[in-house]
Structures are given as structure tokens and as C-alpha cells.
Amino acid sequence: MNISPKVPIPTLERLATYLRYLIDLEASSIDTISSTEVEKQTGINAAQFRKDLSYFGEFGKPGVGYNVVELQSRIARILQIDRDQSVIVLGAGNLGSALVGYPGLGEQHFNIVGVFDQSPKKIGQKIFHIEISDIARLKEINASLQARIAIIAVPAHAAQSVAESAADAGVRALLNFAPIILKVAEGVVVRNVSFLQELAVMSYQLALDIRR
Numbered sequence: 001m002n003i004s005p006k007v008p009i010p011t012l013e014r015l016a017t018y019l020r021y022l023i024d025l026e027a028s029s030i031d032t033i034s035s036t037e038v039e040k041q042t043g044i045n046a047a048q049f050r051k052d053l054s055y056f057g058e059f060g061k062p063g064v065g066y067n068v069v070e071l072q073s074r075i076a077r078i079l080q081i082d083r084d085q086s087v088i089v090l091g092a093g094n095l096g097s098a099l100v101g102y103p104g105l106g107e108q109h110f111n112i113v114g115v116f117d118q119s120p121k122k123i124g125q126k127i128f129h130i131e132i133s134d135i136a137r138l139k140e141i142n143a144s145l146q147a148r149i150a151i152i153a154v155p156a157h158a159a160q161s162v163a164e165s166a167a168d169a170g171v172r173a174l175l176n177f178a179p180i181i182l183k184v185a186e187g188v189v190v191r192n193v194s195f196l197q198e199l200a201v202m203s204y205q206l207a208l209d210i211r212r
Contacts, residue, residue, distance in 0.1 A: 011052045015075050017042055018049070022072035034065040084109050086145060088171070090162050091153035092117035092125075092132045095177060099151055100127045113145050118158075135162065139169040149173045156180040163190075 021042055025033060035046035042049075053059045056078055060066040076082040087110050089096045099105070100112050115127055116135040123134045133141055150171040154162050159178035166174060173189045176182055182190050 007055050011055060012079070014044055014048070014052050015079060017044065018052075019072060019075045019079065019081075022068055022075070025068045026072060030068055032065045032067055033071075035060075037065075081109050084111055085149055086111055086113045086147040087149045087151060088112070088114040088116065088138075088142065088145065088147040088166075089151045089153060090116050090135065090138075090166060091158075092119070092122045092127060093153065096151070096153035097127050099153060100130060110149070113147055114141060116141075135165065138165050142169040142171070147171065149175070152176045152178055152182075154178055163188075 018038065021038070022033075035049045038044065038049045039046040056074070059071060059074070073082065087105070089100055089112055092115050096115065096117075100115055105112060112130060115130050115132050116138055117123060117132050118135045122132050125132050148171055150166045150173070152159055152162055152166070152174055156178045159176065159180050160182060163174055163176070163182045163184055167185055167188050172187060174182065174184065174191070176190055176192045179194060179196065181192070184190055
């Protein structure tokens with residue numbers, strides 16, 4: 001498999017969309033699909049679908065289409081989610097707790113192996129089967145866990161220091177739910193998730209619909 005460092009982020013996001021679609025197709029016992037069918041079901045242009053795949057080699061057969069199981073497997077390998085990935089959650093509040101209990105993570109091989117917080121009232125308690133650890137011990141504990149992905153679910157004022165501690169502990173990818181732009185060292189990837197941003201966009205789109 002060829003992985004190009006120049007693959008655009010939107011392409012990777014669409015690959016994740018294709019993967020979810022393919023998983024549903026396999027569950028429905030559908031063996032093959034065409035790019036036209038992908039467009040109908042995902043809303044992503046067929047030409048765009050083919051271009052996205054072209055970054056990673058040849059896919060499908062002319063006149064036949066794409067084998068669902070094979071394409072699903074190849075995209076999972078491209079995204080590195082055909083294997084277990086250890087993830088830690090930084091922040092044991094409502095959001096962090098909900099993420100620990102979300103079954104979809106495990107289904108996609110993202111395994112929560114540690115939860116950290118600074119509150120003495122929470123340290124030592126359990127969220128589902130995972131004991132909450134003191135975030136001051138993050139580097140020490142992650143030396144054993146070897147998690148390279150962390151989810152930041154702390155208030156904005158604490159997010160920057162938590163991100164720095166995570167990077168110092170060997171984490172190289174951060175999924176940030178805090179409403180703040182993090183400054184991280186080179187080699188650390190950050191993806192920001194903003195509920196408010198998404199709601200604001202939808203609010204604007206609703207207003208457009210009303211004006212029409």
C-alpha cells in the first residue's frame with residue numbers, strides 16, 4: 001500500500017465516510033458497489049470518490065465495480081484502523097465519561113486504555129471499567145500504556161497545559177474538544193472538534209431555509 005504524505009485532509013475525512021458506508025453494506029450482505037451508487041448514498045460525487053481512492057493505488061474493476069469487503073479492508077488499512085489503537089481520555093467530566101462509554105470507538109479498534117483527571121474527588125473512581133488516574137502521573141503511566149492518541153475533554157483554561165503534558169508523555173495525536181486553539185510541538189497532530197461551530201453553521205443554514 002502506498003501512502004502519500006500529500007493526501008489532503010478532506011480526502012481522509014471522506015475515506016472515513018466511505019468506510020462507514022461500506023460497513024453498513026457488508027452488514028446488508030451487499031457484495032459490490034459502483035461509484036455512482038456511492039454518490040447516491042453518501043452525496044459525494046462519483047468522480048471525487050474515484051479521485052480519493054487514486055491517492056492509494058488501483059481499486060475496483062471496470063464494468064464490475066468495487067468489492068465491498070475488499071474495499072472496506074483496504075480503506076481500514078489506509079486509515080490504520082485495521083488494528084488496535086490505544087487511546088487515553090484527558091478529563092473525566094461529563095464529556096470524557098460519555099466518550100469512555102461510547103461503544104463505537106471499540107468497534108473501530110480505538111481502545112480507551114486510560115482516563116486522567118486532576119480532581120481528587122475523581123481520582124481512584126472508575127468510569128465503566130477504567131480507574132481514573134491523576135493527570136500529574138500521565139507521563140509515568142503512559143510509559144506503560146504506550147498510547148499515542150489522546151482525547152482532550154477538559155475546560156478551555158486547562159487544555160493547553162494538558163496538551164503539553166500529553167505530548168511530553170509520548171502522545172502524538174490529540175482530538176481536542178476544548179474551545180481553544182492549541183499550540184503543540186512539531187510532530188504532534190491536533191484535530192479540533194467544536195460542537196458550537198457546527199451548531200452555528202446549522203443555525204445559519206436554517207435561517208437561509210426560512211428566508212427561502
